[in-house]
Amino acid sequence: MEELQNVVGDGGLAVSNLPEKGRCLLTTKNFYPGEVILRQEPYVCVPNNSSTVSRCDGCFASESLKKCSACQVVWYCGSTCQKSEWKLHRLECNALSRLEKEKRKAVTPSIRLMVRLYLSRKLQNEMFIPTSVTDSYNFVEALVSHLKDLDEKQLVLYAQMANLVHFILQWPEINLKEIAENFSKLACNAHTICDCELRPLGTGLYPVVSIINHSCMPNAVLTFEGKSSVVRAVEHIPEGAEVSIAYIDTAGSTMTRQKALKEQYFFTCTCPRCIKVYDDIQESAILEGYRCKDDRCNGFLLRDSEDKGFICQTCGLRRSKEEVKRIVCEITAISDKKLKSTSPGNHEEVISLYKMIEKLQMELCHPSSISLMRTQEELLKILMELGDWREALAYCRLTITGYQRVYPELHPLLGLQYYTCGKIEWLLGYTEDAIKSLTRAVDILRITHGTNSPFMKELMMKLDEAHAEASYNLSSKDE
Numbered sequence: 001m002e003e004l005q006n007v008v009g010d011g012g013l014a015v016s017n018l019p020e021k022g023r024c025l026l027t028t029k030n031f032y033p034g035e036v037i038l039r040q041e042p043y044v045c046v047p048n049n050s051s052t053v054s055r056c057d058g059c060f061a062s063e064s065l066k067k068c069s070a071c072q073v074v075w076y077c078g079s080t081c082q083k084s085e086w087k088l089h090r091l092e093c094n095a096l097s098r099l100e101k102e103k104r105k106a107v108t109p110s111i112r113l114m115v116r117l118y119l120s121r122k123l124q125n126e127m128f129i130p131t132s133v134t135d136s137y138n139f140v141e142a143l144v145s146h147l148k149d150l151d152e153k154q155l156v157l158y159a160q161m162a163n164l165v166h167f168i169l170q171w172p173e174i175n176l177k178e179i180a181e182n183f184s185k186l187a188c189n190a191h192t193i194c195d196c197e198l199r200p201l202g203t204g205l206y207p208v209v210s211i212i213n214h215s216c217m218p219n220a221v222l223t224f225e226g227k228s229s230v231v232r233a234v235e236h237i238p239e240g241a242e243v244s245i246a247y248i249d250t251a252g253s254t255m256t257r258q259k260a261l262k263e264q265y266f267f268t269c270t271c272p273r274c275i276k277v278y279d280d281i282q283e284s285a286i287l288e289g290y291r292c293k294d295d296r297c298n299g300f301l302l303r304d305s306e307d308k309g310f311i312c313q314t315c316g317l318r319r320s321k322e323e324v325k326r327i328v329c330e331i332t333a334i335s336d337k338k339l340k341s342t343s344p345g346n347h348e349e350v351i352s353l354y355k356m357i358e359k360l361q362m363e364l365c366h367p368s369s370i371s372l373m374r375t376q377e378e379l380l381k382i383l384m385e386l387g388d389w390r391e392a393l394a395y396c397r398l399t400i401t402g403y404q405r406v407y408p409e410l411h412p413l414l415g416l417q418y419y420t421c422g423k424i425e426w427l428l429g430y431t432e433d434a435i436k437s438l439t440r441a442v443d444i445l446r447i448t449h450g451t452n453s454p455f456m457k458e459l460m461m462k463l464d465e466a467h468a469e470a471s472y473n474l475s476s477k478d479e
């Protein structure tokens with residue numbers, strides 16, 4: 001704790017311990033919206049490579065990659081990244097090269113992250129790489145593991161993964177129980193590294209950022225600039241307050257959020273949103289439940305006392321369990337079978353399947369349903385890939401309405417959706433609309449992402465261009 005306190009103390013922060021949460025990060029000065037609270041480089045990280053996506057180990061770029069010729073596992077975009085990663089990869093490469101081809105396929109990003117964790121510790125112990133004040137294995141040791149909370153299945157899985165790490169490293173003195181415990185630590189402390197548009201790129205362990213606890217109404221947000229993690233205030237955080245970020249997507253109902261937090265992080269959240277006075281059942285029925293049979297009614301449905309169906313709480317109309325089940329089955333059949341069997345690149349077929357799902361969800365779900373919003377997000381993505389801008393705009397606006405319902409005003413996803421909307425409006429020549437959307441995007445993203453990244457500079461330049469075009473249009477009208 002003392003070591004950690006020394007790291008954060010100068011930045012207006014203090015580490016403390018709360019009986020119900022464990023360690024936490026407190027402020028010792030005021031932080032204002034957009035202000036950086038904490039920055040940290042990863043202790044270790046890996047790109048989330050799979051059979052379909054590969055990324056450079058150095059910068060996570062996905063283009064112009066070459067495989068490491070020795071281990072055939074790791075990719076680089078060029079010699080600069082290869083050199084920057086060499087000290088650690090040299091050891092990793094030796095270990096991976098010893099594996100048979102089939103065994104190398106089992107080296108998932110999680111396994112690599114663990115192998116790298118041990119190799120980094122070794123290199124620091126042997127002083128081949130420096131141990132800095134923020135970059136020390138001591139902080140990894142202090143992370144919570146929740147080993148005692150794991151069920152049998154999870155323990156067996158971690159034990160198998162630990163065996164594989166042992167097999168890769170071939171260190172006789174390695175402690176298998178410690179590796180399994182470290183997997184458990186990664187599960188509740190590692191962070192998904194995302195690009196500016198919140199697309200996942202990799203996984204990293206940032207042991208100082210890991211002190212920050214969760215809230216479903218967080219006062220800070222975690223983003224990444226390359227591999228560096230940056231925590232920014234999204235509201236005024238007074239001196240003495242606890243800094244919090246959201247560990248999960250906070251769009252869901254209290255029950256859904258609590259379930260996700262319990263399953264992965266083993267705690268029951270008591271943030272103001274979780275202990276609010278209004279009804280959890282109502283919230284869940286609106287966000288995740290069914291709609292009234294009467295199209296004109298906006299009521300939400302609750303199970304009837306005999307559990308045979310659902311009753312609209314506004315007009316009293318009843319929907320039978322059978323009808324609900326039939327539509328759920330139709331949706332599942334399309335998403336599980338038909339969508340998975342479409343040929344790659346067949347956008348038209350995918351759109352028509354998503355539209356079928358959307359139609360069924362409109363018939364089944366409450367108009368504020370999160371599942372419906374997710375389907376509309378998918379449709380937006382594919383329509384944009386197809387270049388169908390007019391329809392994409394309609395879906396983008398629909399998703400913004402959804403996001404406004406489920407996310408706070410200063411949520412990065414809402415800012416990004418305004419940005420997308422502004423870009424589409426600009427493309428379609430709706431300059432005034434584009435100005436409004438881009439302005440909203442800037443208002444949110446300058447707080448969550450800061451103003452210095454190339455991504456934000458591009459957004460602000462687009463807004464300037466839209467303003468310039470609007471003034472030009474106005475002056476040409478006057479002539």
Ligand SMILES: C[S@@+](CC[C@H](N)C(=O)[O-])C[C@H]1O[C@@H](n2cnc3c(N)ncnc32)[C@H](O)[C@@H]1O
Nearest residue numbers: 021022023144188189210211212213214265267
């Ligand atoms: C990333 S760590 C956060 C730091 C942690 N408190 C510690 O002592 O190292 C995540 C763990 O912290 C605890 N935690 C985080 N947020 C919490 C909250 N809002 N209420 C209770 N416990 C929380 C849970 O045990 C969770 O698995």
